[in-house]
Amino acid sequence: MADLNTLGLAEARDLLRKGETTSVELTEACLKAIDAADVLNAFVHKTPEIAMERARAADARLQAGDAPAMCGLPIGMKDLFCTEGVPSQAASRILDGFRPEYESTVSANLRDAGAVMLGKLNMDEFAMGSSNETSAYGNAINPWRRDGDDTALTPGGSSGGSAAAVAADLCLAATGTDTGGSIRQPAALTGTVGIKPTYGRCSRWGIIAFASSLDQAGPMTKSVRDAAIMLGAMCSHDPKDSTSADLAVPDFESLLSGDIRGKTIGIPREYRVEGMPAEIEKLWNDGTEMLKAAGAKVVDISLPHTKYALPAYYVIAPAEASSNLARYDGVRYGHRAKLAQGDGITEMYEKTRAEGFGDEVQRRVMVGTYVLSAGFYDAYYNRARKVRTLIKRDFEQAFAAGVDAILTPATPSAAFGLGEMTEADPVQMYLLDVFTVTVNLAGLPGITVPTGRDAQGLPLGLQLIGRPWEEADLLNTALALESAAGFVAKPARWW
Template structure:
């Protein structure tokens, strides 16, 4: 078979079962693609020996005839997932040299299902960023380019390496994590599918924490069907994670009928932002019409507390980050700053954290420490928690009124240039304007590529679903995907 790396999970699964290719051949094709794509900065820790060993084991399982759907499928793992014996740095200098003696639950479930780990993927440091420019490894680069320009574009963040790797066909799929949009925003900017499950659907055990009440792992794939296949493997109850939901995981793929007749799709008026590009507005209207043509009913809805979502998120997330990142002190593992004679433990902490954390992480840790401090806890953190409860209630009221899913833009723009000077960090934070509400409310959300802008860059729409109803959400996304017919790929320049 030619162009093995361009296969979807579903296509590769069928080819493997028919004996048209082997996992070793698939894996070798992906490893060669990774070697040829160094300029994209997507893969930061390559694991070819592990990959080929797992591919050979997968081929043996396939030959025995009892292989699950992900068996033999080459995937990339975001650097936030701890992988046994393989560097897991969360894109940060402070975890330099850290080789976990254990496997995260999600990557372990993929391994048990026979998936082949090709390597670890680039990301914003500790998942803090929307453009993959805060990584200790350097930028990940979007394989798409604007028109005839050769300017390097962002693949989005924080799962930028995952998005770039899937869009450039370096792997058939990848894991991502989503704290405020870090699966859905990069997926939309690179023309792939990104699913953020309901909070508690995927175990967080062994995933390096950013904001524990918001973080959620999910699949980043080429199609909605692939998201259903990989998502079912990643999800499930884990007694090691106290926030993990003890609920059965249905066969999502079997639920992809594309039949959404009678479904009610909400269009929230608060998402019509001032200054939104006309192309995003048009795409949103066209997406709504596609769903209407597929038999769904459209209804205007109100989510009145949406305007407070970004400020609330940027209080809660840094607060939880400052607590979670307190453990990185140079004592037990990772980077330790060189000390001068006479330095004590306090100086070691200060120097290690100042040198080990990048500027964006330091900024958020300081913001978080400030809002949790004695004089400001009620004024900021408690108030943000109350706003969060109101945002959650907005969604509950809408779903109780009969809405099955909500359609919104995924990002406020197409991919922008890397290195664009942004003096005000708030401008960067605005990239998450359509996605953070979903994390604050703990809901499932999916980004689906639906069109190209006038420069030929991909644009995506977001669907938000009812809690624990990923199967229904995936089916609505499948209907949108079928109607949009997005098949564009980035022209290969790397």
């Protein structure tokens, strides 16, 4: 069967169960596609031997009738997930050569469910970035191009390699992580689906930490149904993660109906930011009408503390990053700088961290150290934590008033050219997260669904925000939006 790599998880699973293809055939098709797409720089550590071994094992399980939904399906793994014996360096020079002796809980859950890992995917260094331009591996490239223009575009970040790989059909799906929008923003820029579950739904154990109170893993897929399938396999309670929720994981796929009659969708007026492009405004209005036509009631809501979300996020996230990244000192693992005669341990720390961390990571570590320092802790960090509580309360009040989900834009623009933002003020890059950071600050589930294209043919997405722990309901609303939008466009193959 031709082009098996273009299938989604649900389609491939059904073919496997009917015996119309094998995991080995699916995996070979993806490995061939990966080797032909090196220019995208999406896969940075290929693992074909592991992939073929797991594919053969999956075929044996399928033959025996012991096959969970993800069994035999080839996926990519973001380089932030520790994978036993496979380089796991968070796209940073400071972890060059690090091969963990253990497996992250999420990647172990997927492995145990029979998923086939094809390799590790590119990302922004330590997940700090919105364009995949801070990676030690170099930029990941978006498979989409503007009509009539060969400019290389960003796939978004930090899960840029995951988004590019899924959009270019190099894998059937991929893992991502989301600290301030790092699943949802790249999904929107590549015409794919990305869901960040409720904080605590997926274990963070074995995922290289950026900001521990914000980080959450999730799937990046070709459809909402695929997101439901993969999320179910990724989630679990994990005693090794103290923030992991001891809650049963629903069968998300079985709860998909696409029927949202009687649901109430909130439209937050504060998300109509100044200077919003007309295309994004129209997309949002069109999405609102689609949900109305599907039987939902649409109401205006207020989330008054939204305007403080970005500054609060860019205090809290760097503060936690400066604490988490203190462990990279050249003593126990990863990169260690060469020392001059007479250098002591202080010089080793300084030289190692200066060589190992890129500019953006250094910038955030310095900001974080500053806001946690004596004299500034209350002025910045504690104040940001109080604002975070108010943002969370805004959402709680909206949900208490009967809102089932909230519809917003996912990004303020379509994909932009690589280098276009980095040459400007870094704050311009931070503003790309304006629609997504509130969800992390409040610990809520959020999903991006591709719903249209801009005037230059690039994909645009809308975001749905759900009640805590109600990913099943959120996925169902997303399915209704996906069905109404009918987005089926794929990037024209130029690589």
